[in-house]
Amino acid sequence: MSAFRIAAGALPMVLAAALASSAFGQPAPAPAAPKPAAPKPAVPKPAPKPAAPATAATGGDTQPTLLGQYGDWGAYTASPGGSKICFALAKPKSSKTEPVGRSRDQSYMFVSSRPADNVKNEVSVIIGYPFKTSSDATAEVGGAKFAMYTQNDGAWIKNVAEEARMVDAMRKGADLTVKGTSGRGTQSTDQYSLKGLAQALDKIDQECR
Numbered sequence: 001m002s003a004f005r006i007a008a009g010a011l012p013m014v015l016a017a018a019l020a021s022s023a024f025g026q027p028a029p030a031p032a033a034p035k036p037a038a039p040k041p042a043v044p045k046p047a048p049k050p051a052a053p054a055t056a057a058t059g060g061d062t063q064p065t066l067l068g069q070y071g072d073w074g075a076y077t078a079s080p081g082g083s084k085i086c087f088a089l090a091k092p093k094s095s096k097t098e099p100v101g102r103s104r105d106q107s108y109m110f111v112s113s114r115p116a117d118n119v120k121n122e123v124s125v126i127i128g129y130p131f132k133t134s135s136d137a138t139a140e141v142g143g144a145k146f147a148m149y150t151q152n153d154g155a156w157i158k159n160v161a162e163e164a165r166m167v168d169a170m171r172k173g174a175d176l177t178v179k180g181t182s183g184r185g186t187q188s189t190d191q192y193s194l195k196g197l198a199q200a201l202d203k204i205d206q207e208c209r
Contacts, residue, residue, distance in 0.1 A: 071196020086204035104128035137180035
């Protein structure tokens with residue numbers, strides 16, 4: 001996968017997060033940001049993830065199918081538990097932490113669709129560390145800022161009603177910046193290139209109608 005190529009050996013781990021994220025959807029939201037769908041299991045990672053993301057979501061058997069690589073975004077499909085999901089996946093072009101040098105795992109952004117749950121283009125992030133309890137992350141694209149509800153190391157847009165507007169801004173934008181604070185007080189800033197996202201979303205829309 002060009003600029004965002006994942007080595008074959010690393011794909012299962014990334015897929016795990018992606019599948020868990022897509023299979024479980026956004027975690028049970030905070031009272032201020034109710035999610036229209038029925039509550040999902042409270043699991044760590046974008047669109048809730050269980051302790052061991054993909055493994056828990058798929059039993060360790062499901063492998064994703066790469067539909068195509070578009071710029072910095074890969075389009076994938078998989079069927080954990082027999083339910084088809086599709087997702088666009090990217091990692092940041094640049095990341096920084098304050099204080100400098102604090103360790104963290106790789107961060108990723110997902111845009112997922114789960115037809116069986118009537119979910120389309122759900123935006124989520126794996127930040128690479130446990131977020132500060134009860135803290136919000138923020139995503140900024142094209143001058144617009146969106147608050148993100150956090151749980152463990154995952155984040156989802158807080159006001160679900162704004163998700164379509166956010167995805168539209170992402171389709172048109174050049175980059176997106178995600179900021180968050182860890183439980184240790186580390187502040188992180190990740191910048192994602194949005195090159196190829198529109199094409200990746202079109203692809204997963206075709207695959208998961």
